[in-house]
Amino acid sequence: MRISKFRVGIVVSMILFSILFTNVVNLLSTDAFTPVKDAKGNYIKMTDTPENLIWFLQISDLHISIFRDPLRITEFKEFCQYTLNAIKPRVVLASGDLTDAKTKDSIGSEQFEGEWKHYRDIVNETRAFEKTLWLDIRGNHDNFNVIDQNSRHNFFTNYSVQGKEHPRSYMYQIKQGDNLYSFIGVDACLEPGPRRPFNFVGMLDDLEVTEINSLIKKAEATPNNYTVWFGHFPTSCILTPGPESIRDLIGKHKQGLVYVCGHLHTLGGLIPKMYTLQKAGFLELEVGDWKDNRMYRVMAIDHGLLSFSDVRHREWPVILITNPKHALFLNHAKENLDTIRNSTHIRILAFSLADIDTVKVRIDSGPWVKCKYVNGPLYVASWSPGFYSSGLHKVEAYVKDVEGRIKSESQPFSLDGTSLAFGILSRIALMMDASSMFKTVFFSMLVLLVAPLFVIRYLHYSVTAGNMVKPRMGRSCWSRWLRKIWILTTIDRAFWPIALYPLYLSFGPWSIGHLVEDHIGVIFAWGIFVNGTFLPGSFTYNYGFLQLITFQLPLTLILANIADHRFQELMLKPAKKMSVKSKLCLHVPFFIVFSLQMTMAYLFWLAYGTLAFLLGPLRTWSLILAGVLYYQLLNLPERCIKKAADVWHTSSNANTLNAVAGEKVN
Incomplete structure (x- = not known):
């Protein structure tokens, strides 16, 4: 009798474990997409011209503090001065935790006006808002001990770039050539905002969900639109009271390419590259924090293809290969692979504090080919995609500036849809609830x-x-x-x-x-x-x-x-x-x-x-x-x-x- 009950218990446990395992695997699977084209089955011809190209930056988790690590402030000023001058981004996304808001003992939490003044003064003194469109949004640290938007402790309203006009979620649109680029900021901060530690997970209430839906309708009303979503919290850390989750909201927007965020700080170095493709059909990319790692991100949309590179502050030159795109991040639900298959040139963006001296590229173990300068940071080299029509291949770029700084970057690419898998830890961190x-x-x-x-x-x-x-x-x-x-x-x-x-x-x-x-x-x-x-x-x-x-x-x-x-x-x-x-x-x-x-x-x-x-x-x-x-x-x-x-x-x-x-x- 005892053995029988034991066996029954084992069988039941195995069934429950199998169900749990199946649900987890199904949740983390990113293989649910099939290649699609736009409504007309067309793609934008990619050649050697600078048209249909925009690049921008993301920085997150500054944690400007009046009590610790003054280099966060000093080097942030360097970023606003020298990095912006060298890269000349059209947009900068500052995705939350602009200030630290922790007491001197690092245990209590409250808003310190001095930290917000440091943030405002740096942006103003470097005239960053004149060099680029500066889009900032709150993080949970910016909301510690803030009862509501009208609170005297809500310094985001008075000291941020966008706070007065856009205290919560908002959208900015940029017209460039025939394309419209939309940037939708998602503010999921709790209201009221408790002190730490009970302010780790964000939430979108019904009013905020309604506002985001109205922003989506406005963005979709314009053809040839590419949308970049940004916010502080990863989607795994955002609650919604209704039936629509934050992933549903982003996923139903057909023109949305990516959601970029911060907050998790690479989980203490455990997941330095926290990226995934959500089942709703968009990329989610968490950038490393500025606080301890001094990371920022260079992103570009080149002929509808999204590319990015995460960079450590003071590392030059900066290289971003936009064509052929990295195979891991190719989103068949939103991007047309024919754009790469029928392109005529490899395209590279190269930035440095000094003028660029040499840019060259090679594929697999082939010979190095010198790239031609086009305009701004764009360098190109002609290629024949037909030679690489099957399997995975590697493109490698080499950049040297006139002061002798050298950098090389390589990435895999595929023209037949061969895909790579995201890391399991990244998928757990970004795809779980x-x-x-x-x-x-x-x-x-x-x-x-x-x-x-x-x-x-x-x-x-x-x-x-x-x-x-x-x-x-x-x-x-x-x-x-x-x-x-x-x-x-x-x-x-x-x-x-x-x-x-x-x-x-x-x-x-x-x-x-x-x-x-x-x-x-x-x-x-x-x-x-x-x-x-x-x-x-x-x-x-x-x-x-x-x-x-x-x-x-x-x-x-x-x-x-x-x-x-x-x-x-x-x-x-x-x-x-x-x-x-x-x-x-x-x-x-x-x-x-x-x-x-x-x-x-x-x-x-x-x-x-x-x-x-x-x-x-x-x-x-x-x-x-x-x-x-x-x-x-x-x-x-x-x-x-x-x-x-x-x-x-x-x-x-x-x-x-x-x-x-x-x-x-x-």
Whole structure:
């Protein structure tokens, strides 16, 4: 009977895992596209002329701070002065987190006017807005502790380039030749904007979705239009209340080529190239941060083909090969491969602080061919695409300026649709739903912590009622810990608090305090109430998961060990004297976990203030709970272990208890 149930459990687990795996693979798949042409089946003939070409820049996560790393400010001024002069972009997209908004201790968060003045002064002093169209938008740091757009702390309105005219989402259009280029900025900042850390995921409310839909209609009303979407949050970190997600909004816009963003900072260097092709039919490209990595992006739309290169500040020359386009980023749903197949020239954009001396190119292992200068940064070399009609090939460009700086770049290309795969980590970071993931890991850990306690308690009652054979435990590590947890679940004064507290975290308030400016709010796992507004839970679940894994899980194991120790003390009379090593093993783990939780409670106090600290079941009250349970189990009266003794203090188990006790003493 036991084997049958075990097999059934294995089969059910395999089915559930298969369903989950299939859904994840389906979500991350980017192979759902087939090559398409425009409505007339035409393409723009690509030759050696500068027509149908535009280039622009993106910079993100400046984190201008008055407390740390002044080079962020100094080198940002260099970017606005020298980089813009050398590249001469038509547009600069500054995609959020323009300021750091963190207190001197890096824990609290609020808006500092001095940081915004640095940003404004640099843009003004370098006359960046005269050199290019400067399109900036808010990030979550620019929205820390801002109750609404009319708040005195909303410095974006007064100190940014676009803030006064466009406080949230907006669109700019540029007419160049026969083409219209639209740039749609998506502001997904929360309103109100809580202090960190509960401001990590953005949201588009109904009004913002309506506004974005109106921008799409305006963009689609014009033929020969190419649209670039930009914002701070990746689509994986944007909630929408209605049926349309941010990916649906971008994907339904037929002329939208790409969504560029920041926010994730390459995940601390784990994913330095965070790119993917969304199933809705557009590229999503996260640029590395300026804060620590000093990265920016050069982008171009050349005859309808989008190309880009991520560049580190002060690295020159800068090279961008626009034809043939990089095979990984060719979007068959939005770009016509015939444009490359029927082109007459390889096209390269070359930039440097000094004049360009030499530009040459080669394909695969062929000879180097010197490129001809056309205009601006454009260099070309004639080629015969028919020689490379099948499979993957490599194009390599070499650039040297008159001051001797040298740079080379290479990229794969394909003329028959042969595709490359994006990295799995990039696809997970940009294609998953962060809020759903946070919620899943929270509830999974919750079940993992609580369910075994109730199952073992049920097994205990089954044994004592005679419905189940008493377990035979060996001396393995697994058997020891099962016995310890079993004993803990029989002690009512310990079982109910340790089992119900994590359940409480799933529905009860975590803290009450000043969450935004001087407004009192309430934090739940499932959302935040402040200033009459409800912000759905997202990063709160991740915060709760960290509480469960760093506090609840180790505390449960520690209390189980203490309960087992007290059980042995009371059952083995007279109790054997413990060695110093055994005492350390018994008490030190608790004080480590308790100290860690005290540190987290202190950080929470710095972030949200005294009221949130005092009215904080998540952090502060959990310390009281842990201390009380620790004291009670160490001084547990004999009557409280009677239930455990009914199973474990028998003649068949006495030897095991003695052996374990002997090992602890030794």
